[in-house]
Amino acid sequence: MDDQDSKLGKGQPCADERLDSGLDSLREDECSSLAADTERLSIGSTKLYRNEMRSEMGDEPWKRDRSDDGDTFLHLAIIHEAADYAVKMIKQSVNDPFLNIQNYQRQSALHLAVITEQPQIVDHLLKAGCDPQLVDNQGNTALHIACKRGSLSCFSVLTQSCPVELPTLMSAKNYSGLNCIHLACIHGFFSLVESLIQLGADINAREHCNGRSALHLAVDLQNQELVRLLISLGADVNSLTYGGYSPYHLTHGRQNTDIQRQLYELTAHDLRELPESESEDSDDDPMSEDEEMYDDILLVAQQ
Incomplete structure (x- = not known):
């Protein structure tokens, strides 16, 4: 990790979220057609099919129709950053299952x-009744994604708009x-780490794979600034x-002896000796996308 970025509490944006579902789904002429149809809120397309939510969505065909990737017209408007049309659809769908x-x-x-860094749309969605606890196919809520990408603006909207759900969102794995x-630490977003702790997140929460806390992760990443920050917090x-x-x-076995000296002085005497146990690394379990990224950083730090 670049020292300058670490000191500023910034990390590289995470670009691994996929928008395949809509990025190439519309040609230029189709975009124009989508705009016109959305204006009338009566949209039809031979490339779209009706889903099973007809009874819940009422008679508006634009709410029932889905693309070949399962996207609604609201999804497509957000992906293509057509904010005006997205807001119109959101206002037409307050407390409607369509939003979820x-x-x-x-x-x-x-x-x-x-993912597309549109905090104003995030705000409209939450005020209209969108569920912030929904998870994607990697188990991430919208707040997970904001922490993973370092999106301060979306993070602020989510945390301020969901006071009731916030403890659950911050603790959810x-x-x-x-x-x-954990995600904010791994990706080096110091300001988000501080904000999460100020909001009541458990700084000592352990990840499920090996039981590492945020401090363990910071040591594995050999991020001295993050180690200092976490200890100070x-x-x-x-x-x-x-x-x-x-x-x-x-x-x-790590190169940064400053981290070792700092932790040696703070660690209880009876915990300074290495325990006699097998290595925590497992080659049997397939690695997830986050674990692969984390492992790459760890290997670089060890070289």
């Missing part, structure tokens, strides 16, 4: 609004076992993984 339809990647309109603070230096390893144990 998910495409075949299980992305809702809210997921797509965060995706299918890789990572919650929001109250991270438990004596937290143990499922295999009985403290953050200090993970400094062995």
Whole structure:
């Protein structure tokens, strides 16, 4: 990780969310047709088929129709950043199940609004009754995605608009076992880490794979600035993984001796010796997209 980015609390944007469902779905002439049809809110297309939500959606065909990738016209408007048309459809769908339809990647309109960095659409969706707890095919809520991509604007809208759901959203783990603070740490977004903790996120929460806390992850990434930040915010230096390893144990064999010295001084005396247990790394389980990225960073840090 670049030192300058670390000091500024910034990381590289995560560009692995897919918008395949709509990016190439419309030609230029079709976009013009979509705009005209959306204006009338009476849209039809031979390339679209009707889904099973007819009884819930009423008689508006634009609410029932889906693309070959499972996208609604609202999804397509968000993907193509046609904000005016998206807002019109949202206003026509307040507290309507239509807002929570998910495409075949299980992305809702809210997921797509965060991925495309449209905080104003996020705000409209939440005020209209969109469910912030829906997860995509990787188990990520919209807040997970905001933390993974470092989207401060979308993060602010989500956290301010969902006070009731916020504790659940911050503690929820995706299918890789990572919650929001883990993702913010892995991707190097310091300001989001601080904000999550200020909002009540558990700084010592452990990911499901090996039981690492945010501090363990920071040590594995050899990110000294992040280690210092987490310690200053109250991270438990004596937290143990499922295999009985403290953050200090993970400094062995690593290049950054400053991290090792800092943690040695803070770690309880009886936790300074390495436990006698098998390696925590497992070659048997397939790695998820997040774990592959994390493993790549870890390998670079070890070189």
